[in-house]
Amino acid sequence: MWFDMTHCELWLESADGVKQLRVALLAPEGFEIPEGFMESEIQRESIGTLYVSIWIDGIVSAKKFIDKAAQFYSDRGLKFLYFREIRKPWT
Numbered sequence: 131m132w133f134d135m136t137h138c139e140l141w142l143e144s145a146d147g148v149k150q151l152r153v154a155l156l157a158p159e160g161f162e163i164p165e166g167f168m169e170s171e172i173q174r175e176s177i178g179t180l181y182v183s184i185w186i187d188g189i190v191s192a193k194k195f196i197d198k199a200a201q202f203y204s205d206r207g208l209k210f211l212y213f214r215e216i217r218k219p220w221t
Contacts, residue, residue, distance in 0.1 A: 136158065136209060137158070137208075137209035137210055137211060138155060138156060138157040138158065138161055138178070138203060138208070138209075138210045138211070139155070139156040139157075139210065139211045139213065140153065140154070140155055140196055140199055140200060140210060140211070140212050140213065141153075141154050141196075141212075141213035141215060141216075141217055142154070142189075142192055142193075142196060142215070142216045142217070143182070143216065143217050143218065143219045144216050144217075144218070144219075145218070145219055148188075148189050148216065149187065149188070150185045150186065150187055151185070151186055151188075151189060151192035151216065152182050152183045152184065152185050152186060152192070152219075153167075153182065153183040153186075153192060153195050153196045153199060154170075154180060154181070154182050154183075154217070154219075154220075155167055155180070155181040155182070155199060156177065156178050156179070156180050156181075157178050157179055157181060158178040158179075159178065159179065161178075161208065162202075162206065162208075163181055164198070164199045164202040164203075166183050166184075166195065166198075166199075167181035167182065167183055167199075168181060168182065168183075169181055170182045170220070172219075172220045172221065174220070180220060182219075183195055196212070200212050
């Protein structure tokens with residue numbers, strides 16, 4: 131059973147400190163996905179599809195990447211949540 135998502139969510143992930151980060155994108159079915167994301171191997175049944183970027187060196191570069199993804203949705207008038215936090219990757 132899928133949760134009825136009407137927006138996407140963006141956040142940063144780091145497995146170990148802030149040397150390498152990636153951008154995570156949780157999107158409902160039918161939402162366009164910005165360039166640079168691939169479907170994650172880890173998924174959870176009751177929510178949208180998780181996409182991730184490649185691992186990015188440094189927080190400045192990762193912030194630029196997440197800002198670009200946020201602008202992608204803003205330009206299209208689509209709803210999104212932008213979490214300004216660094217989370218551990220889904221397991």
